[in-house]
Amino acid sequence: VSTQSTGLAAEQLSALEKLKKSIRSVEENGLVYGSVQATDRIMKELKLIYKSASYKTGVYSVNVTDDSIYKWDVYLKKVDPDSPLMGDIAKLPAESQYIHLGIMFADDFPFAPPFVRVIRPLITGGYVLSGGAICMEVLTKQGWSSAYSIESLILQISATLVKGKARIKTAQNHQPYTFELALHTFKALSENHQ
Numbered sequence: 631v632s633t634q635s636t637g638l639a640a641e642q643l644s645a646l647e648k649l650k651k652s653i654r655s656v657e658e659n660g661l662v663y664g665s666v667q668a669t670d671r672i673m674k675e676l677k678l679i680y681k682s683a684s685y686k687t688g689v690y691s692v693n694v695t696d697d698s699i700y701k702w703d704v705y706l707k708k709v710d711p712d713s714p715l716m717g718d719i720a721k722l723p724a725e726s727q728y729i730h731l732g733i734m735f736a737d738d739f740p741f742a743p744p745f746v747r748v749i750r751p752l753i754t755g756g757y758v759l760s761g762g763a764i765c766m767e768v769l770t771k772q773g774w775s776s777a778y779s780i781e782s783l784i785l786q787i788s789a790t791l792v793k794g795k796a797r798i799k800t801a802q803n804h805q806p807y808t809f810e811l812a813l814h815t816f817k818a819l820s821e822n823h824q
Contacts, residue, residue, distance in 0.1 A: 642680040645694065646673070664700055664737040671740045672699050675780040682781050690784055695732075703749075704731040704784055710792045715756070718798035722751065729753070731787065732762075732809070733780070743774035746787065747812040756796020759819065761811030766790055770820050 638646070676699070679685050679692055689708045695701035706729040709716050719727050730749040736742050746769055748762035757765040764787060767773030 637681045638677065639680070646677065646680075648697070664735070668735060668737050668739040669699060672735055678779060679781050684781065684785060690788070700735045700737075702733040702735075704733055705729070706731060706784070706788050706791075709788050713792045715792055715796050715798070722798070726751075729791070731784075740776040740778075742771060743769050744780070744783070745769075745813065745816065746783070747807065747809070747816075749807060752799040752807070753791070753796050754799050756791035756794035758791070758794075758796060759812075759815045761809075761813070761815045762807030763812040763816035763819065764790075765819060769816075 676692070676694070684690060685692070689706075691705045691707065693703045693705075695703050707719075707727065709719070709729075719729065722728075729751065732747050732749050734745045736744070746764055748758050748764065753762075759765055766787065768778065768783065768786060
């Protein structure tokens with residue numbers, strides 16, 4: 631498969647091939663994580679992201695975590711340039727001028743939403759809750775649609791952070807976000823809204 635026929639860079643094609651081999655290896659060894667339907671859809675979403683203008687122009691980047699197609703690290707590098715949040719991002723050290731999001735897909739994706747949280751930096755406002763959970767209806771079972779793309783979700787999260795007047799917290803005495811606290815907070819919030 632050539633880079634011209636797919637519209638993907640060689641690095642992206644290589645990453646996708648590595649993921650496919652990893653998935654096949656897991657399946658051949660009788661270990662199953664996820665579902666065929668979820669895996670196929672997530673691979674499709676990743677290909678679409680690699681081809682998107684927002685990805686190519688550096689609005690965000692995506693890395694698959696631990697060679698698992700079900701766990702992504704997303705780095706939001708650009709939000710509304712006129713927002714205080716973009717000003718906060720610009721003040722961070724050059725090597726960390728981004729908002730790091732973690733996305734985890736369940737094996738019933740795309741019929742259930744992915745779990746998305748802020749990993750770093752610490753944020754106040756912007757609908758970011760304790761632990762880094764994000765309060766957005768689209769991230770709940772009631773608000774999610776299997777027709778949504780992950781790119782549109784990433785861009786919607788970016789816009790929601792700005793709309794919610796998110797600011798980067800620079801206090802040194804705050805505990806970092808944890809997956810467990812984010813999940814607990816999100817589940818409690820979801821139960822309250824049912």
